[in-house]
Amino acid sequence: MVIFQCEDSVDGIFTGVYDAWDSRIGHEAVALRLREKMDLELFAEYREVETDAQKAAKVARSVRSKMGQDAYRVIYQAALSAYPEKADCIYRVIVHGMSANVTKYEAQNVIWNLQSRDVCRVFELSRKVGNEAHRYFQFVRFRELDSGVLFSEIQAENQVLPLIGEHFSDRFPNENFMIYDNGHNDCLIHGKQRPWFILRDTSPDEVAKDQLAVREEEMQELWKGFCRSISVEARENRGLQRQFWPLKFRRWMTEG
Amino acid sequence: MEIAKNMDLYKKLEILSDAAKYDVACTSSGIDRKGSGKGMGNCTAAGICHSFSADGRCIALLKILFTNECVFDCKYCVNRSSNDVERAAFTPDEVCRLTIEFYRRNYIEGLFLSSGILKSPSYTMELLYQTLYKLRHEYHFEGYIHVKAIPGAPQELIEKTGFLADRMSVNLELPTAESLRRLAPHKTRKKILAPMRQVQLSRKEHKNELMLFKNAPQFVPAGQSTQMIIGATPENDYQILSVAESLYQKFELKRVFYSAFVQVNQDAELPALPGGPPLLREHRLYQADWLLRFYGFGAGELLSEKRPNFNVFLDPKCDWALSHLEQFPVEINRADYYTLLRVPGIGPKSAQRIIKARRISSLDFADLKRAGVVLKRAIYFITCSGRQMYPLKIEEDFILRNLMYSQSRTPAETVTYRQLSLFDDDRVFGEVPQQLLQAGV
Ligand code: SF4
Numbered sequence: 001m002v003i004f005q006c007e008d009s010v011d012g013i014f015t016g017v018y019d020a021w022d023s024r025i026g027h028e029a030v031a032l033r034l035r036e037k038m039d040l041e042l043f044a045e046y047r048e049v050e051t052d053a054q055k056a057a058k059v060a061r062s063v064r065s066k067m068g069q070d071a072y073r074v075i076y077q078a079a080l081s082a083y084p085e086k087a088d089c090i091y092r093v094i095v096h097g098m099s100a101n102v103t104k105y106e107a108q109n110v111i112w113n114l115q116s117r118d119v120c121r122v123f124e125l126s127r128k129v130g131n132e133a134h135r136y137f138q139f140v141r142f143r144e145l146d147s148g149v150l151f152s153e154i155q156a157e158n159q160v161l162p163l164i165g166e167h168f169s170d171r172f173p174n175e176n177f178m179i180y181d182n183g184h185n186d187c188l189i190h191g192k193q194r195p196w197f198i199l200r201d202t203s204p205d206e207v208a209k210d211q212l213a214v215r216e217e218e219m220q221e222l223w224k225g226f227c228r229s230i231s232v233e234a235r236e237n238r239g240l241q242r243q244f245w246p247l248k249f250r251r252w253m254t255e256g
Numbered sequence: 257m258e259i260a261k262n263m264d265l266y267k268k269l270e271i272l273s274d275a276a277k278y279d280v281a282c283t284s285s286g287i288d289r290k291g292s293g294k295g296m297g298n299c300t301a302a303g304i305c306h307s308f309s310a311d312g313r314c315i316a317l318l319k320i321l322f323t324n325e326c327v328f329d330c331k332y333c334v335n336r337s338s339n340d341v342e343r344a345a346f347t348p349d350e351v352c353r354l355t356i357e358f359y360r361r362n363y364i365e366g367l368f369l370s371s372g373i374l375k376s377p378s379y380t381m382e383l384l385y386q387t388l389y390k391l392r393h394e395y396h397f398e399g400y401i402h403v404k405a406i407p408g409a410p411q412e413l414i415e416k417t418g419f420l421a422d423r424m425s426v427n428l429e430l431p432t433a434e435s436l437r438r439l440a441p442h443k444t445r446k447k448i449l450a451p452m453r454q455v456q457l458s459r460k461e462h463k464n465e466l467m468l469f470k471n472a473p474q475f476v477p478a479g480q481s482t483q484m485i486i487g488a489t490p491e492n493d494y495q496i497l498s499v500a501e502s503l504y505q506k507f508e509l510k511r512v513f514y515s516a517f518v519q520v521n522q523d524a525e526l527p528a529l530p531g532g533p534p535l536l537r538e539h540r541l542y543q544a545d546w547l548l549r550f551y552g553f554g555a556g557e558l559l560s561e562k563r564p565n566f567n568v569f570l571d572p573k574c575d576w577a578l579s580h581l582e583q584f585p586v587e588i589n590r591a592d593y594y595t596l597l598r599v600p601g602i603g604p605k606s607a608q609r610i611i612k613a614r615r616i617s618s619l620d621f622a623d624l625k626r627a628g629v630v631l632k633r634a635i636y637f638i639t640c641s642g643r644q645m646y647p648l649k650i651e652e653d654f655i656l657r658n659l660m661y662s663q664s665r666t667p668a669e670t671v672t673y674r675q676l677s678l679f680d681d682d683r684v685f686g687e688v689p690q691q692l693l694q695a696g697v
Pocket residue numbers: 326327328329330333334335336337371372373
């Protein structure tokens with residue numbers, strides 16, 4: 001068995017797919033693993049995958065054109081998952097769709113195949129990542145710092161920042177904002193009228209992030225008051241509230 | 257009834273959100289709109305809930321009244337003129353600032369602006385119009401706006417306001433004209449339906465224009481909705497659902513909301529509700545409404561003169577399936593999308609996956625489970641390649657007993673009254689996107 005160890009990022013995993021395939025060792029005799037996430041196996045040969053944006057882009061392009069945009073989206077989202085064995089599952093699904101003997105029609109439907117364990121796993125991972133990203137459309141809370149920057153801190157399970165950047169930038173083109181994912185130590189950064197980007201392994205200035213704009217506290221009080229007065233006492237149902245709004249999100253929220 | 261002049265913003269917001277909370281609509285759904293890049297905001301068709309209040313309801317919009325001052329005296333309403341409650345009114349700028357500041361912190365998707373009747377319907381509508389105009393043109397807000405059309409206001413004013421809003425609603429209030437006469441002496445069915453019809457016609461007209469000129473302004477693009485109060489008057493579920501059905505068909509409404517009556521006033525005309533608001537009944541109506549909109553059911557299939565109310569123990573879809581056993585079992589590998597949807601335990605998402613997956617190979621029960629089908633409900637009603645999962649009797653009593661047993665163990669059904677995610681068929685958040693509906697058709 002030859003094990004390809006790649007970095008935990010979309011580009012890292014796609015480069016791994018490229019190298020493993022390109023090695024011509026045979027799909028049964030190779031495996032793809034994330035670098036830090038593995039126990040070493042005896043009798044296996046290890047190869048380091050060096051992340052290469054061009055190789056990754058080639059894989060992305062081929063997947064898109066043969067397996068279709070839907071399948072690409074599913075695979076891309078799965079690659080952002082926190083699941084430690086995601087890389088190999090993704091490799092298997094791509095092999096499923098891209099092998100020479102698979103017709104284009106079959107390739108376009110691979111992602112709907114309920115009988116393949118790997119496809120079901122990738123589908124499930126993708127669904128979970130997508131759901132979590134949606135949670136952050138809901139639950140990101142910005143506070144205004146005295147610099148005018150809107151700052152938000154979240155603790156995501158999966159790498160959701162790449163999936164929410166577009167949404168918030170489209171919404172706030174004229175704001176300078178930053179969303180810090182302290183679970184992964186990544187920052188999503190958007191400057192007024194500029195494209196957004198992600199800085200990995202970066203944390204914001206500890207002091208600056210607590211220096212609030214003058215009217216910030218007043219706004220927070222108005223909002224908290226609103227959340228209280230909009231509830232109908234005769235319908236009170238804390239269980240239902242908890243079900244929709246889990247504590248792990250509330251912890252980082254203004255009104256939580 | 258004095259409106260305090262120098263009341264602070266916190267106090268105003270408290271009074272005017274408290275007075276708005278019995279309006280149940282709080283969704284931001286129905287339109288996808290990207291930002292222009294110049295202002296602030298965009299819209300997402302599925303809608304986004306930003307928070308949840310202590311009653312478990314979603315907070316998506318800054319839901320407020322412009323004022324709770326009112327010259328009308330509807331018996332069921334806290335704001336009625338004969339009540340002695342503290343009154344307040346916003347200025348248009350206050351509403352705009354709150355909307356913008358809440359929006360940029362990602363607290364909300366937009367504004368839901370309603371109002372009591374200050375002086376007259378036209379005077380009130382004019383204030384709503386001015387507020388929206390400022391919000392769109394001075395504050396450059398591009399997020400979601402839901403506004404009330406006030407019955408009795410001039411047509412041109414409603415028309416102008418409609419070009420600034422995403423959704424408009426006129427509340428039907430009560431299911432029948434008779435009930436309205438009794439509880440809302442200043443309102444009539446005719447007056448309520450007039451602006452509803454107007455909004456419907458204007459929407460049609462401007463849709464045609466849009467086909468001709470790509471940049472023609474949009475009129476109420478997310479459609480209109482309405483609300484009925486449930487349990488303040490004696491109508492049965494069949495009457496209520498039939499009214500909803502005709503609103504969908506004849507007025508092309510996007511949503512009908514049902515609001516369990518909450519006792520806020522003592523009045524001889526109002527029923528006493530010792531058990532609190534009729535929440536389970538409201539929940540059943542939402543489930544049935546969902547079946548009308550997304551599952552292709554008609555009101556007359558679910559209820560009848562003879563059986564005018566929903567079953568307390570079973571959701572309307574199971575209830576329907578049990579009384580139509582002659583249509584089952586359904587063959588999973590052949591049935592079309594709408595037939596699949598009628599099977600208890602199968603929802604839009606799983607039906608879509610079944611249809612896609614069976615193109616590759618025929619499906620068995622293990623595949624169905626992976627497709628998200630709730631087998632413990634579905635097994636009585638389906639076959640895979642001609643076989644049942646277990647040799648089960650297709651017999652009403654037997655299935656009923658088993659379904660009730662499994663239902664009492666699904667917490668989502670018994671203790672919660674969910675508005676959007678309605679069946680444990682499918683965990684659908686928000687409205688079902690259009691693609692799903694078209695998938696199998
Ligand atoms: S018109 Fe009737 S329902 Fe509306 S605020 Fe006035 S009293 Fe209440």
